[in-house]
Amino acid sequence: MRSDLEAIKTIDVRRHYKMGTNVISAVDGVSLTIRDGEFAALLGTSGSGKSTLMNLIAGLDRPSSGSILVHGRDLAQMTSEELAKYRRHTVGMVFQSFNLVPTMNLAENVELPMRFAEVDRAERNDRVQDALKRVRLSARLTHRPSELSGGEQQRAALARALVNRPKLLLADEPTGNLDSKTGEEIMNLIQELNSTLGTTVVMVTHERALAERYATRMIFLGDGKVLDAGEQLTTATVNIAGGVQ
Amino acid sequence: MKAYDLVELAGRNLREAVLRNSLTTIGIAVGVASLVAMLSLGVGLQQVFGKRLGRSGLFDTVIVASKQDFRTEDDRRNRPNMQSGEIKSLDDTARQTFEKISGVAEVYPEIRLTAELRFAVDGKAERPHFAAITALPTSANNSEAFEDLQGKFFSGPKAEEAIVLGEFARELLEMPEDTRQSDKQKLSNEDANRLIGKELTLRYAERATNNESAIAPSDSNKAKAADEAGANFDFSVVRREKKLKIVGVVNTEPYGGMRSVSRGRVFIPTGLAESMNFMQPSDLRTLMRASKGKTYMTLIVRANKPTQIPVIQETIKKMGFSTYSMQDASKTLRYVFIFLDMFLAIFGSLALAVASLGIMNTLVMAILERRREIGIMKALGASDIDVKKLFFVEAGAMGVLGGVLGTSLGWTIGRVINFGTNIWLQRQDIPTENFWYVPWWLVVGAMVFSVFVSLGSGLYPASRAAKLDPVQALRHD
Ligand SMILES: Nc1ncnc2c1ncn2[C@@H]1O[C@H](COP(=O)(O)OP(=O)(O)OP(=O)(O)O)[C@@H](O)[C@H]1O
Numbered sequence: 208m209r210s211d212l213e214a215i216k217t218i219d220v221r222r223h224y225k226m227g228t229n230v231i232s233a234v235d236g237v238s239l240t241i242r243d244g245e246f247a248a249l250l251g252t253s254g255s256g257k258s259t260l261m262n263l264i265a266g267l268d269r270p271s272s273g274s275i276l277v278h279g280r281d282l283a284q285m286t287s288e289e290l291a292k293y294r295r296h297t298v299g300m301v302f303q304s305f306n307l308v309p310t311m312n313l314a315e316n317v318e319l320p321m322r323f324a325e326v327d328r329a330e331r332n333d334r335v336q337d338a339l340k341r342v343r344l345s346a347r348l349t350h351r352p353s354e355l356s357g358g359e360q361q362r363a364a365l366a367r368a369l370v371n372r373p374k375l376l377l378a379d380e381p382t383g384n385l386d387s388k389t390g391e392e393i394m395n396l397i398q399e400l401n402s403t404l405g406t407t408v409v410m411v412t413h414e415r416a417l418a419e420r421y422a423t424r425m426i427f428l429g430d431g432k433v434l435d436a437g438e439q440l441t442t443a444t445v446n447i448a449g450g451v452q
Numbered sequence: 453m454k455a456y457d458l459v460e461l462a463g464r465n466l467r468e469a470v471l472r473n474s475l476t477t478i479g480i481a482v483g484v485a486s487l488v489a490m491l492s493l494g495v496g497l498q499q500v501f502g503k504r505l506g507r508s509g510l511f512d513t514v515i516v517a518s519k520q521d522f523r524t525e526d527d528r529r530n531r532p533n534m535q536s537g538e539i540k541s542l543d544d545t546a547r548q549t550f551e552k553i554s555g556v557a558e559v560y561p562e563i564r565l566t567a568e569l570r571f572a573v574d575g576k577a578e579r580p581h582f583a584a585i586t587a588l589p590t591s592a593n594n595s596e597a598f599e600d601l602q603g604k605f606f607s608g609p610k611a612e613e614a615i616v617l618g619e620f621a622r623e624l625l626e627m628p629e630d631t632r633q634s635d636k637q638k639l640s641n642e643d644a645n646r647l648i649g650k651e652l653t654l655r656y657a658e659r660a661t662n663n664e665s666a667i668a669p670s671d672s673n674k675a676k677a678a679d680e681a682g683a684n685f686d687f688s689v690v691r692r693e694k695k696l697k698i699v700g701v702v703n704t705e706p707y708g709g710m711r712s713v714s715r716g717r718v719f720i721p722t723g724l725a726e727s728m729n730f731m732q733p734s735d736l737r738t739l740m741r742a743s744k745g746k747t748y749m750t751l752i753v754r755a756n757k758p759t760q761i762p763v764i765q766e767t768i769k770k771m772g773f774s775t776y777s778m779q780d781a782s783k784t785l786r787y788v789f790i791f792l793d794m795f796l797a798i799f800g801s802l803a804l805a806v807a808s809l810g811i812m813n814t815l816v817m818a819i820l821e822r823r824r825e826i827g828i829m830k831a832l833g834a835s836d837i838d839v840k841k842l843f844f845v846e847a848g849a850m851g852v853l854g855g856v857l858g859t860s861l862g863w864t865i866g867r868v869i870n871f872g873t874n875i876w877l878q879r880q881d882i883p884t885e886n887f888w889y890v891p892w893w894l895v896v897g898a899m900v901f902s903v904f905v906s907l908g909s910g911l912y913p914a915s916r917a918a919k920l921d922p923v924q925a926l927r928h929d
Pocket residue numbers: 224226231232233251252253254255256257258259260
């Protein structure tokens with residue numbers, strides 16, 4: 208399901224953190240293009256800036272400089288209200304620690320993004336059912352996150368990320384807290400979404416094996432810079448040797 | 453976010469964290485309760501003291517006299533340029549002017565005279581007694597002295613009735629001399645009943661205006677009319693008799709102007725006294741000065757509230773009259789009233805500060821606890837405004853609930869303190885008082901206050917929650 212349309216294009220994105228007098232460059236001049244429908248894996252050592260880059264693409268954080276174009280619109284130029292709108296309609300996020308609201312049952316957790324997106328109440332129930340069916344959790348509608356296994360929680364989080372039908376699915380180490388078998392289950396689901404719905408997927412992972420198996424492209428980060436942009440090399444990384452780990 | 457989602461989310465958040473939210477609500481309630489309790493005690497104390505002092509009649513009256521009253525012959529000789537024209541006469545025009553001053557409840561003349569009173573005890577022969585008679589306005593009914601009145605107060609301002617002092621009652625009943633002075637002790641009801649309803653004959657001198665004829669007209673009203681017109685200031689003195697019905701016995705003399713040498717032992721309504729045209733010392737002066745019409749020796753101006761006295765007194769002073777009030781005697785007394793007013797303000801604002809800080813604290817703590825939840829909501833597309841509104845609605849809901857709880861709690865605290873104080877007062881043999889008083893404005897005010905303070909205090913935490921960086925909030929632990 209790959210097309211030549213640019214889903215995400217980052218141009219010399221930097222994100223600095225000031226710690227007293229020294230400046231930490233978590234993301235240091237990243238220029239990347241991810242096409243519509245791609246399943247990109249973001250790899251790198253701990254502290255290489257993977258999560259920081261993800262949060263920038265998710266519109267949860269703003270770059271110190273550079274532009275992040277998503278479907279042609281620059282996130283860096285958006286107001287916080289516009290960014291919120293972008294997050295609720297364009298992005299679905301999955302985290303390593305699931306981040307379900309512990310006081311809400313699964314149905315309520317999945318409904319939550321639709322409240323922010325002001326989806327018609329009449330429509331919500333069907334969409335909750337659909338999303339949970341897709342991740343095979345229809346039977347656990349009224350269960351709270353604490354009553355579920357890690358894999359089930361991550362599936363519920365996936366359902367929640369998809370309920371607003373986003374164009375982008377951003378997953379930050381979705382299998383990081385799961386054993387390899389459950390991790391595979393999640394990966395299969397993500398791959399299924401990528402291929403059936405055409406959702407562009409950007410996934411951060413530590414496990415190169417998983418990335419090789421599921422992703423259509425692997426991007427290596429090191430020290431906030433792109434070490435290897437996969438098959439789609441950009442001018443910024445063309446001269447850098449891609450030896451990682 | 454739509455309104456119903458907002459309310460629903462706020463509602464479930466409140467329900468979900470029952471412990472935290474009820475603690476927050478209790479925090480608000482305690483703040484509001486302390487406000488209500490302090491204010492109700494403040495209002496209560498102010499009412500009790502204001503009423504007590506007000507009822508003593510000492511602090512809510514100004515005594516007005518014409519300036520010449522205090523001028524001696526020496527003065528007159530020493531300051532010959534002082535014209536009598538400069539001296540305002542204390543007449544009905546002046547009286548009406550005083551009545552119009554704002555804050556003035558009533559103006560009445562001080563009428564005192566000594567007269568012969570005849571009384572027949574238990575059907576025996578009438579015997580004469582001499583006593584000072586003081587006129588009392590109907591408002592005197594509220595004065596402290598009448599708290600233990602036996603019998604009734606005057607039925608009207610012109611009723612031909614009399615109230616006698618306990619000591620004089622004993623004289624009328626021809627009780628032994630040595631028991632008479634024990635006026636602290638109330639007359640037994642039996643003894644009081646031997647007087648109440650009985651007739652007392654008052655013999656007095658009437659100031660009757662001469663209308664060409666040398667003989668006084670018998671109709672005192674006609675005389676008064678002529679008097680007021682200023683047509684004639686020539687009068688004669690006529691001896692008259694008036695039958696008065698004894699309606700009550702009082703044990704302490706009510707305050708009513710400057711204390712004369714002789715105590716008033718019989719009291720009659722001011723209206724009646726005025727219509728009877730007693731011969732007054734000022735009449736003689738009027739005669740000598742040849743001023744127009746009837747003048748008063750002193751007028752008593754009563755204010756609605758003791759705090760209004762200084763202004764009223766100043767106004768009258770500026771008109772050119774001599775004034776005197778108890779508040780002159782002691783400046784500190786005025787501070788007592790000012791302090792009572794300040795008492796409310798000081799304790800009210802203290803409680804207010806405590807309540808707002810409590811609310812602010814609990815809500816800020818709640819945000820620290822809910823950082824992750826806020827981060828999740830933002831990641832799922834909640835805008836800053838959505839988060840702000842959500843916290844704001846929650847704060848408002850807790851404010852309303854805390855307000856209702858706090859008001860009733862404060863009310864209860866006030867009651868308990870009141871109850872305790874009264875037990876203590878009873879032990880000290882002091883009559884019990886309601887030190888605690890919750891007026892409706894306090895109830896409404898406390899509710900409105902707690903909602904506003906909760907919203908106001910929620911404002912800061914809400915904007916902090918809204919500004920929370922989702923990346924920081926979601927950073928895994
Ligand atoms: N808020 C912050 N303040 C200061 N430094 C930060 C902040 N957030 C991230 N960093 C630094 O930026 C760098 C990149 O962090 P990031 O979380 O993106 O790494 P990562 O690749 O996701 O690592 P991991 O694989 O462990 O999750 C790190 O050196 C980190 O210490």
